[in-house]
Amino acid sequence: MLHAYAGTRDPLARHYTAEFVGSRFVDLFDREHPAGILDLGSGGGALSLAAARRWTAADIVTVDVDQQAGARICDSMRLVADRRHTHLQLDALDEDLPARLAHRSFDVALCNPPYLTLPWRQGFDRILSEAGLPREARRNPSPVAAETLFVAQILRMAGRRAEIGVIVPDGLVSGRRARSFRRSLLSRVSVSCVIQLPRRSFSGTDAQAHIVVFRNEPGGGGDIELARLGEDGLREPIRISWEAAENRMDHEFHLPRRTSGRSTFRLCDIGAEIVRGNLSSAEARSATQPVFHTTSFRKAPGASVELRSDFCADDRVGRRVARAGDILLARVDRNLHRKVCQVAAGSAILSDCVYAIRVPNRWKRAVLNALSSPSGSEALLKTSRGVGARMLSKADLLELELEVA
Ligand SMILES: C[S@@+](CC[C@H](N)C(=O)[O-])C[C@H]1O[C@@H](n2cnc3c(N)ncnc32)[C@H](O)[C@@H]1O
Numbered sequence: 076m077l078h079a080y081a082g083t084r085d086p087l088a089r090h091y092t093a094e095f096v097g098s099r100f101v102d103l104f105d106r107e108h109p110a111g112i113l114d115l116g117s118g119g120g121a122l123s124l125a126a127a128r129r130w131t132a133a134d135i136v137t138v139d140v141d142q143q144a145g146a147r148i149c150d151s152m153r154l155v156a157d158r159r160h161t162h163l164q165l166d167a168l169d170e171d172l173p174a175r176l177a178h179r180s181f182d183v184a185l186c187n188p189p190y191l192t193l194p195w196r197q198g199f200d201r202i203l204s205e206a207g208l209p210r211e212a213r214r215n216p217s218p219v220a221a222e223t224l225f226v227a228q229i230l231r232m233a234g235r236r237a238e239i240g241v242i243v244p245d246g247l248v249s250g251r252r253a254r255s256f257r258r259s260l261l262s263r264v265s266v267s268c269v270i271q272l273p274r275r276s277f278s279g280t281d282a283q284a285h286i287v288v289f290r291n292e293p294g295g296g297g298d299i300e301l302a303r304l305g306e307d308g309l310r311e312p313i314r315i316s317w318e319a320a321e322n323r324m325d326h327e328f329h330l331p332r333r334t335s336g337r338s339t340f341r342l343c344d345i346g347a348e349i350v351r352g353n354l355s356s357a358e359a360r361s362a363t364q365p366v367f368h369t370t371s372f373r374k375a376p377g378a379s380v381e382l383r384s385d386f387c388a389d390d391r392v393g394r395r396v397a398r399a400g401d402i403l404l405a406r407v408d409r410n411l412h413r414k415v416c417q418v419a420a421g422s423a424i425l426s427d428c429v430y431a432i433r434v435p436n437r438w439k440r441a442v443l444n445a446l447s448s449p450s451g452s453e454a455l456l457k458t459s460r461g462v463g464a465r466m467l468s469k470a471d472l473l474e475l476e477l478e479v480a
Pocket residue numbers: 087088089090091092093115116117118119120121122138139140141144165166167168186187188189190
């Protein structure tokens with residue numbers, strides 16, 4: 076199994092939801108009196124406990140493959156939902172899970188799945204097809220993202236019009252590669268809202284994630300509400316169209332930027348060339364010539380830097396070189412929106428986490444000023460994506476609306 080969270084290697088991705096997120100999570104549901112609630116990948120019960128407190132008459136079934144989580148959730152649920160709670164230690168991605176749960180159907184489901192990439196296995200086809208999600212809902216031919224299978228598995232056990240809330244990683248909500256999954260989901264279910272969570276919503280990671288709430292009925296093409304969750308509740312609600320949601324569903328991206336009335340321009344309209352470095356970190360460590368990496372942005376945004384080498388040869392296969400006049404911008408970094416500078420002199424090999432932006436001379440000052448201004452930082456922040464470190468695609472950078480600073 077590969078792990079999608081930055082910086083951790085837990086094979087079950089046991090990053091538990093913070094208590095304040097659990098209670099806000101259950102407030103997002105309209106259903107007042109559900110009879111049966113399902114929590115797949117329940118962990119210690121952050122979501123189920125909040126559900127048990129909100130819906131005091133509902134039966135709650137929790138499933139987790141981890142034995143320790145089972146003991147923990149049974150202990151804590153005993154206090155709030157004793158006879159209403161059943162826990163099963165099972166693999167949530169078992170194709171026979173509905174049978175193991177006696178073909179019960181649920182009218183509310185909650186889930187914060189593990190963000191893992193799994194090798195394709197027999198049975199996943201059946202899970203997707205019985206959920207009414209096409210095979211193409213596999214985001215990559217192989218391996219497959221666990222969260223898409225958890226969603227599918229829930230749909231197999233959800234009653235008609237059941238209300239479902241799933242905490243998903245940023246990639247599913249904003250990534251280009253997940254676009255076909257979003258399209259399938261938006262027509263298979265009726266999405267009511269997508270809530271961007273604060274980065275510190277889980278134990279042991281600052282992963283960017285979102286809550287998606289939907290009903291088990293075909294999507295009608297209506298608007299979708301986006302908001303973000305602050306410590307004190309939902310903030311800055313906006314509505315976006317179904318088509319816009321297919322493109323991206325992250326609140327930060329769609330939230331209108333504060334405009335200053337200044338004119339704007341895009342890099343794709345001024346003949347910009349964007350060169351992506353391609354030296355991996357391992358190669359960078361053993362390189363004999365200077366390398367420019369994200370850690371090399373040491374000055375304030377927009378500063379001029381002198382690179383250490385005068386003798387790095389030009390770009391060639393396997394090597395891209397930063398040279399005088401280039402505007403350098405971090406491509407992958409938590410703080411990429413503040414990592415921008417211009418090369419005044421010298422050269423260095425570019426690591427694969429850095430872009431060199433080359434524009435006609437007459438645009439150099441405008442581009443540097445725009446990217447390093449507060450509004451440029453805001454634009455970079457909005458358009459970058461990622462569960463852990465932020466990432467900026469070349470296509471998004473070219474289309475970024477930059478304000479003349
Ligand atoms: C991100 S944690 C979330 C736990 C809990 N729902 C919460 O929000 O705090 C993911 C959970 O999924 C469980 N898990 C991982 N793979 C699983 C699988 N194949 N079947 C069942 N549970 C699984 C882990 O043990 C872990 O408790």
